[in-house]
Amino acid sequence: MISKALLTDLYQFTMMQGLFKENLHRTPCVFDRFYRKNPFNGAYTVVAGLEHVIDYLKNLAFNEDDIAYLRETGLFEEDFLEYLKDFRFTGTVYAAPEGSVVFPGEVLVRIEAPKDEAMLIETPLSMYLNHESLIATKARRIRSVAGSDSLAEFGMRRAQGTNAAVYGARATIIGGFNGTSNVYSAAQYGIKPVGTMAHSWIMSFPDELTAFRSYAAQYENMLVLLVDTYDTLQQGVPNAIQVFREVKERRGGTMPKGYGIRLDSGDLSYLSQEAFQMLKEAGFEDATIFASNDLDEHRIADLKSQHSAITSWGVGTKLITADGTSALGGVYKLAGQWDEAGQFRPTMKFSDNIEKVTNPGCKKVLRLINRRNRKLIGDLICLVDETIDTTKPYTFENPMYPWKCTHLEANSFDVIDLLVPIFEKGKLVYDLPKLPEIVAYANEQIKLLWPEYLRLNRPPVVKVNISQKLHELKQTLLLQKVKRNHHE
Amino acid sequence: MISKALLTDLYQFTMMQGLFKENLHRTPCVFDRFYRKNPFNGAYTVVAGLEHVIDYLKNLAFNEDDIAYLRETGLFEEDFLEYLKDFRFTGTVYAAPEGSVVFPGEVLVRIEAPKDEAMLIETPLSMYLNHESLIATKARRIRSVAGSDSLAEFGMRRAQGTNAAVYGARATIIGGFNGTSNVYSAAQYGIKPVGTMAHSWIMSFPDELTAFRSYAAQYENMLVLLVDTYDTLQQGVPNAIQVFREVKERRGGTMPKGYGIRLDSGDLSYLSQEAFQMLKEAGFEDATIFASNDLDEHRIADLKSQHSAITSWGVGTKLITADGTSALGGVYKLAGQWDEAGQFRPTMKFSDNIEKVTNPGCKKVLRLINRRNRKLIGDLICLVDETIDTTKPYTFENPMYPWKCTHLEANSFDVIDLLVPIFEKGKLVYDLPKLPEIVAYANEQIKLLWPEYLRLNRPPVVKVNISQKLHELKQTLLLQKVKRNHHE
Known part of the structure; x- marks a missing residue:
């Protein structure tokens, strides 16, 4: 060889x-x-x-x-x-x-x-x-607009090959990211592996509520529920709130650290603010609102300036391929x-x-x-x-x-x-x-x-x-x- | 592991x-x-x-x-x-x-x-x-404007990691390229390894003519001389012609296949046409004129439409990183x-x-x-x-x-x-x-x-x-x- x-x-x-x-x-x-x-x-x-x-x-x-x-x-x-x-x-x-x-x-x-x-x-x-x-450098630019929000690297599937994904994930940590979805890179470099939930998980169950419940039963400590599969505000967020209530009751009134929802489509500014109101009214105003979908430093800066309620970001393609340069x-x-x-x-x-x-x-x-x-x-x-x-x-x-x-x-x-x-x-x-x-x-x-x-x-x-x-x-x-x- | x-x-x-x-x-x-x-x-x-x-x-x-x-x-x-x-x-x-x-x-x-x-x-x-x-796909776009010219992949130093370089070089061949400078990829996939001459070679000798002569003595069968180190038309091309004459005489009147010059800076259209005239007048009109320097399909199309005399192209950064998308x-x-x-x-x-x-x-x-x-x-x-x-x-x-x-x-x-x-x-x-x-x-x-x-x-x-x-x-x-x- x-x-x-x-x-x-x-x-x-x-x-x-x-x-x-x-x-x-x-x-x-x-x-x-x-x-x-x-x-x-x-x-x-x-x-x-x-x-x-x-x-x-x-x-x-x-x-x-x-x-x-x-x-x-x-x-x-x-x-x-x-x-x-x-x-x-x-x-x-x-x-x-x-x-x-x-x-x-x-x-x-x-x-x-x-x-x-x-x-x-x-x-x-x-x-x-x-x-x-x-x-x-790309990661640092994103960090510079994200303040103290949590930033996760999600780009592996669009990376320019294995090293671009594995070494790239490590470089994003140097640039100020908090974790990566890339398990290999996490294992290799001791980075925090992060992830939420797949649309195909939701679609594996008869309905969204059942899917959320099953997930909550298994992953109480990484309870971020993907709410955009059917209808974010009509269905996703209400179902998430329902499950949060059940978890809260099961735990005697406390919620697990980092629990929240994930938005992966639609207008992230509007949806996050509406979702925040609904969560707040239900007593879950400390829920994480995690967003992804073709993000980069410019889009995050825009969303921040429009008072989106997002507190946690998953950044993929444009980070791992250094879009722009x-x-x-x-x-x-x-x-x-x-x-x-x-x-x-x-x-x-x-x-x-x-x-x-x-x-x-x-x-x-x-x-x-x-x-x-x-x-x-x-x-x-x-x-x-x-x-x-x-x-x-x-x-x-x-x-x-x-x-x-x-x-x-x-x-x-x-x-x-x-x-x-x-x-x-x-x-x-x-x-x-x-x-x-x-x-x-x-x-x-x-x-x-x-x-x-x-x-x-x-x-x-x-x-x-x-x-x-x-x-x-x-x-x-x-x-x-x-x-x-x-x-x- | x-x-x-x-x-x-x-x-x-x-x-x-x-x-x-x-x-x-x-x-x-x-x-x-x-x-x-x-x-x-x-x-x-x-x-x-x-x-x-x-x-x-x-x-x-x-x-x-x-x-x-x-x-x-x-x-x-x-x-x-x-x-x-x-x-x-x-x-x-x-x-x-x-x-x-x-x-x-x-x-x-x-x-x-x-x-x-x-x-x-x-x-x-x-x-x-x-x-x-x-x-x-990027390679095929370049091939589609390059006609039957020779195309070499030169991007390793700017690739997004080892796999981007190695698998990338292979992909450029599928897209219609003829060879790669990446030795690992060439070895791994049986691609033709290609290369010309480094500026640091020229600078390792007291003058350009000596550098060309030494190279010609060793690499008669890959005799592409880099002519832009000092002054392309005043010095580089005349020195190359001088060495081509010596090689021709040594070989009893024939030139080795693929011999020629390489341009790596300046206005490639003008320089290639002037160089071609000089080579032609000296009886070397079949010399390859190889060009590199931040090329992509758009720049090659432009150079072609301006009747540049380039017949062979080295494409690096913009190919191996898929610049544009x-x-x-x-x-x-x-x-x-x-x-x-x-x-x-x-x-x-x-x-x-x-x-x-x-x-x-x-x-x-x-x-x-x-x-x-x-x-x-x-x-x-x-x-x-x-x-x-x-x-x-x-x-x-x-x-x-x-x-x-x-x-x-x-x-x-x-x-x-x-x-x-x-x-x-x-x-x-x-x-x-x-x-x-x-x-x-x-x-x-x-x-x-x-x-x-x-x-x-x-x-x-x-x-x-x-x-x-x-x-x-x-x-x-x-x-x-x-x-x-x-x-x-």
Whole structure:
């Protein structure tokens, strides 16, 4: 059976062999992963997917079937295939932890590795991070309009395959969801499995009331009754109230936690408000009103603004497929390499398109946080050896726009390194957090942003500056390039 | 390790246990899978994903870890968990083969199974078919504008997880693509792996010409040179021509098959036409001009209409994520069940929304094909015991719109059953076709449609009628429902 080591683009292998033949394959180099544009027209991205990248890198090795397949393609020679047999990931990786709130242009993963290793891993690393960050971001947008309501991920049947469903469900938890209907994902990641009732359950009984009663007898502690099968207000809600009364009496006057009704069709605003009135009049005003049906952040925001009485939401298709932005365009670019004399040579991609010019060198991201209100002042992309002395006044500025600067007083702000060490020379040095720790970190991260940055459309732009030193390096390389062009 | 048996929604399990407790779980019933709206505003959907459904059903069984997890949730009782230990899929499945071109409302999978089995499988069956059919359809749209050009799937790094990449690549082949850059998928499904050259290859050498030469020395038989790293027309194409001349001389005057250049940025129409002129003047007018960069069916159609000289396309993000329609909304509905006396009771879903009323009963789809030109006349949804005698004249009509009918002469048309047997009482009876056979079938299927149905936007609607008998059954059930409502 072939292994995940083949999970990459063909040209990564042909390039690797090409470099191998030229004896350039072990050139140490630095690659940056970053993205250029926030998904969904938002102000931020929530990082997810790192756990799967780590798992991939840790286990990266070619088995006999992998090698046999590569041989079969006729593209590879025996010396290279022999070389692959002991191939492992030996690089150093720094990355923004899962749950980090990040912005365009920032280095989110820094890879220092021999060039062939760095090339091979580009495709799967990009895939995991692009996909899972996209879903976590979509989930966070939904959380940002849902307040403290309960949010459940319901999208498996429309997901783009098993991993989209399983990893996707995990990413929604990082983005602020409370549970998933996906049992596999729940089991795998210790997520709360959630679910209500199927229409086919109701239709398996002679009438709705009998169906509700049978369900209540069995699932008193997850008593959410689906009320829209026949007629929501004429029949569904009255039948639910009838059963709630019976349960209440059976339990000596108390109701089980989380009991309520589910709406899955019709106008959710109107139906929820009417249902709430009926429940309230019957003494069940604390009943959960759970809604589903093609929801996303925009529809939930609308329903909230129309005073719907919904307190719990099931979000499926549009969440698990990241409707609106089908892919996060994360890229992976060479930022420098060491020459034969051991000298580091920063490199950058030039482009006629100014925003496609990359940042050269071995970089990191410093996050400046206001010490008083714990809000983000902005992020600074700088070279790895740079520091900021927070005991002194500091001018936070972008050398490209020097008039747009922020003066910070001494001891008024904290500085945090966004990237943390994950692998050091191939060895995993990162203590993988459990999902609840990631969730706690993610919830803290989003609080760094003022509410206006959570706006669904046209939010303000979070300040991300580059350091003076990085700016100078960039200018030097641009000038060298201009001179080279004139010379040619 | 938990198994794929947990790949479903939690409520499927709670409903299953509920029916188990009521001893209703083994009620034989019929479920239909169908969809209501074509993706991408097109006229059709291409079926894919059946192979993964079959694999899932064949291997469906709960292992000890699955049972242990379900126990852990606290929702399930020991008698039910004990029951799950020997649980297998024992149902009968009829389905439209992969590659079939299908239309809204048609039964695409018919499941006859005990109710608990039919419920459990709903979620994964829907997921595989929704996802893979969506990608195959997107690919077919791209193929429909690309003519006989070569099409390569390049989307792995932006796919929504591993399965989206691996199964997705397979689906693009069913939709008419020629190859994929995804090595894993290529190995798994015997697809042609394709790839060109990375920008980081060019940047690993002192200059572009050296990089091209090194590549040509190693990969003469996949000699596609990436010409946009520095300056496409000033430098990239001239360097490529230089290397082509050297290769030609080395080979005694012939060029290797498929040699050419790749454009990955800039205005692809202008650049391809200029590059073509330069190649032509140098005697390389048969060079492949390969293009990539955020392509989809609309952009390719535009480039074609502007006489671009591109002959080969690499399509990534927008294909592998089905940009434009993030999910195919396939649904799965109860169509009938057998009562305790063994009598079949057709059921249907009523809805205020007319197009959401489902078709009751045990159904199939007959495909009427014009014998002379082999074009599709239309599809008929009917009950399983219905037949059409092609030796007699036949009126193809929809009882709901009797004025829109087509009179067919005797012996002027053929009738084909769209659905084929896949499982009979749990036993796989379908001889799984290899991918090339599926591709051949898919290519024949699309030819059933006149070209206007392949139009990207606002194509005409393919005729799908329901039979007189099915119409009558529907009317009877609707009338019963109306009477019941009055009675209540």
